[in-house]
Amino acid sequence: xxxxxxxxxxxxxxxxxxxxxxxxxxxxxxxxxxxxxxxxxxxxxxxxxxxxxxxxxxxxxxxxxxxxxxxxxxxxxxxxxxxxxxxxxxxxxxxxxxxxxxxxxxxxxxxxxxxxxxxxxxxxxxxxxxxxxxxxxxxxxxxxxxxxxxxxxxxxxxxxxxxxxxxxxxxxxxxxxxxxxxxxxxxxxxxxxxxxxxxxxxxxxx
Numbered sequence: 001x002x003x004x005x006x007x008x009x010x011x012x013x014x015x016x017x018x019x020x021x022x023x024x025x026x027x028x029x030x031x032x033x034x035x036x037x038x039x040x041x042x043x044x045x046x047x048x049x050x051x052x053x054x055x056x057x058x059x060x061x062x063x064x065x066x067x068x069x070x071x072x073x074x075x076x077x078x079x080x081x082x083x084x085x086x087x088x089x090x091x092x093x094x095x096x097x098x099x100x101x102x103x104x105x106x107x108x109x110x111x112x113x114x115x116x117x118x119x120x121x122x123x124x125x126x127x128x129x130x131x132x133x134x135x136x137x138x139x140x141x142x143x144x145x146x147x148x149x150x151x152x153x154x155x156x157x158x159x160x161x162x163x164x165x166x167x168x169x170x171x172x173x174x175x176x177x178x179x180x181x182x183x184x185x186x187x188x189x190x191x192x193x194x195x196x197x198x199x200x201x202x203x204x205x206x
Contacts, residue, residue, distance in 0.1 A: 010146030
């Protein structure tokens with residue numbers, strides 16, 4: 001698979017021969033949807049909680065007499081049918097949202113995403129991405145020169161300077177290959193991969 005090799009100005013200087021096993025697969029929309037949804041579900045903390053009719057604050061006094069009012073009979077104001085009453089099936093903090101994805105499915109899904117990004121022209125290769133000092137302004141100027149406003153950078157190694165320079169940029173994320181996730185790949189408009197990171201991606205997803 002031939003990928004664009006960009007220079008410092010964001011122009012295609014030449015092409016780079018990437019492995020077909022990672023960047024030349026057919027797009028499997030159902031599999032990609034499954035791993036993206038599973039990634040989002042596994043990130044949920046499950047901290048929400050609601051009260052049932054036993055836990056809500058209420059009086060046990062009968063709100064009105066049983067007969068003669070023309071209204072439906074009621075025994076307590078904690079009824080789920082009443083405003084301020086408890087929920088029938090309340091959400092619990094112990095609720096588990098995790099979804100299991102097999103390793104082969106995950107690898108195939110990630111390779112499918114990389115391949116589709118390459119076909120759409122949203123994925124490119126750079127020699128390396130480094131900054132001399134941990135200055136956000138310096139890295140922002142580099143991306144501006146490359147005409148990139150929303151970019152995911154997958155670098156072989158993220159040193160301290162690159163990490164500190166990129167963490168305050170809103171639409172920029174710099175990660176190592178092992179931290180590349182399906183949601184970020186789909187979200188960002190452009191994905192830049194260093195040459196050294198391609199070899200690691202091949203080991204992980206080929």
